[in-house]
Amino acid sequence: LADSNRSQVIIIGAGFGGIKAARALRKAPVDVTVIDRNNYHTFQPLLYQVATAGLEPGDIAYAIRGIFRKQNNVAFRLGEVTDVSLADRFLWMSDGARLPYDYLIVASGAETNDFGVEGVSEHAFGLKTLDDAVRIRNHILFQFELCNSRPELVDEGALTFVIVGGGSTGVEVAGALMELFDHVLRKDFQRSTIEPAQIILVEQGARLLPSFNDRQSGFALKKLERWGVKVELGCSLARVESGGCVLESGKSIDTKTVIWAAGVRGASPRGFDSVPVLSGGRFQIRANLSLESHNEVFVIGDLAGAQVDETFLPQTALPAIQEGRHAGCEIRAAVRGKKSRPFKYRDLGQMATIGRHAAVVELPGGLKLRGYVAWLAWLLLHLIKLIGFRNRASVLVNWVWNYWTFDRTARLIFGHPVDRNSASK
Numbered sequence: 001l002a003d004s005n006r007s008q009v010i011i012i013g014a015g016f017g018g019i020k021a022a023r024a025l026r027k028a029p030v031d032v033t034v035i036d037r038n039n040y041h042t043f044q045p046l047l048y049q050v051a052t053a054g055l056e057p058g059d060i061a062y063a064i065r066g067i068f069r070k071q072n073n074v075a076f077r078l079g080e081v082t083d084v085s086l087a088d089r090f091l092w093m094s095d096g097a098r099l100p101y102d103y104l105i106v107a108s109g110a111e112t113n114d115f116g117v118e119g120v121s122e123h124a125f126g127l128k129t130l131d132d133a134v135r136i137r138n139h140i141l142f143q144f145e146l147c148n149s150r151p152e153l154v155d156e157g158a159l160t161f162v163i164v165g166g167g168s169t170g171v172e173v174a175g176a177l178m179e180l181f182d183h184v185l186r187k188d189f190q191r192s193t194i195e196p197a198q199i200i201l202v203e204q205g206a207r208l209l210p211s212f213n214d215r216q217s218g219f220a221l222k223k224l225e226r227w228g229v230k231v232e233l234g235c236s237l238a239r240v241e242s243g244g245c246v247l248e249s250g251k252s253i254d255t256k257t258v259i260w261a262a263g264v265r266g267a268s269p270r271g272f273d274s275v276p277v278l279s280g281g282r283f284q285i286r287a288n289l290s291l292e293s294h295n296e297v298f299v300i301g302d303l304a305g306a307q308v309d310e311t312f313l314p315q316t317a318l319p320a321i322q323e324g325r326h327a328g329c330e331i332r333a334a335v336r337g338k339k340s341r342p343f344k345y346r347d348l349g350q351m352a353t354i355g356r357h358a359a360v361v362e363l364p365g366g367l368k369l370r371g372y373v374a375w376l377a378w379l380l381l382h383l384i385k386l387i388g389f390r391n392r393a394s395v396l397v398n399w400v401w402n403y404w405t406f407d408r409t410a411r412l413i414f415g416h417p418v419d420r421n422s423a424s425k
């Protein structure tokens with residue numbers, strides 16, 4: 001229960017950053033309210049596996065109330081924060097509630113960035129939430145069912161799957177989709193249905209996985225091409241339409257599936273108009289992660305413009321986790337009258353998986369791994385980082401099952417996906 005003598009801390013968002021911040025306040029004499037529009041935390045790095053029927057949504061989501069069950073100074077509130085009044089130190093929720101705060105941590109993450117490309121928000125699939133992932137899974141499986149009964153739809157692009165963005169997410173989706181088609185759906189459907197299926201990965205830069213070194217990028221390209229993914233490098237998307245998409249070169253592709261994995265931008269409630277917005281929709285912040293004009297407001301994770309050597313930290317989980325911990329420690333120090341410290345980022349490297357037995361890992365100090373060992377390291381790290389023993393056990397069982405049986409039990413179509421083929425006519 002809130003104690004009116006204690007400082008009130010509100011954390012917007014129970015993602016990687018928000019959870020870590022609340023945990024860092026475990027022993028602080030404050031009352032913490034964590035607000036999220038979902039009652040669960042999503043482990044976004046494995047969203048692509050839900051989208052490609054490798055895992056169930058429940059495997060990568062964890063109830064927020066369960067996370068804080070044993071932390072007495074945290075209360076959870078389900079809902080959408082719509083506005084923040086920095087001057088008056090309160091925020092509004094979509095249900096009309098008005099909550100005052102002494103300290104605020106904005107950990108609201110990011111949203112899909114369409115970079116102004118026409119038709120993306122209307123016709124492409126984003127991959128940012130569990131709903132997005134399930135929508136993609138439903139849609140892809142539905143395309144095969146449709147083509148099974150109406151083979152003429154293949155000529156209209158029903159089995160052409162375009163992925164835009166050759167970063168980690170795009171590469172992971174392309175590799176996992178190819179595995180789904182080749183190992184699983186090939187056994188489910190007749191050859192005439194599965195053979196025409198094609199995956200096109202479009203990347204505007206000269207290589208895949210641009211944040212990795214050249215050889216790692218080359219490895220990813222070689223693997224995907226060997227598995228049958230058509231990779232279009234140096235090629236950007238001009239627009240997406242209901243029945244297809246058009247590249248800047250003028251080439252048009254008939255497709256009912258454009259998966260947009262080209263990037264994100266920081267997302268926040270309203271009320272931050274006075275805060276300068278930097279590249280990637282990130283908020284300009286001070287060295288201790290607070291706002292220049294309001295030292296009681298901290299911004300962390302994908303929304304934070306934290307930099308090392310004048311380079312922005314990537315919008316990935318590791319900076320969010322470390323920033324969350326730092327913001328929590330800063331508030332703890334402030335209520336105890338201790339001095340503020342600048343945030344220091346500890347680089348632990350980066351990794352991306354391409355598919356079965358193929359991943360790339362780069363560690364600080366220059367060590368680079370690729371192939372089987374990197375893939376094992378990727379599996380292990382993601383398993384460890386999942387929240388909750390049940391989720392870890394369930395993901396492990398699913399992975400072992402998928403690996404040995406070449407099967408995907410999660411290839412289920414929920415609800416009634418829209419038949420985009422008839423819609424486009």
Ligand SMILES: Cc1cc2nc3c(=O)[nH]c(=O)nc-3n(C[C@H](O)[C@H](O)[C@H](O)COP(=O)(O)OP(=O)(O)OC[C@H]3O[C@@H](n4cnc5c(N)ncnc54)[C@H](O)[C@@H]3O)c2cc1C
Nearest residue numbers: 013015016017037044045081108109301302315316317320
């Ligand atoms: C498909 C995909 C794959 C990824 N793969 C990797 C990877 O392999 N490795 C890696 O390190 N990173 C990866 N990332 C990036 C990583 O997930 C993010 O950088 C990280 O989640 C950012 O943490 P965060 O706390 O800033 O925000 P998030 O984890 O996104 O959390 C934000 C939370 O805020 C809530 N929220 C937002 N706005 C409001 C509001 N107005 N009211 C209430 N609640 C709100 C949201 O519901 C959400 O729970 C991936 C991301 C995606 C989408």
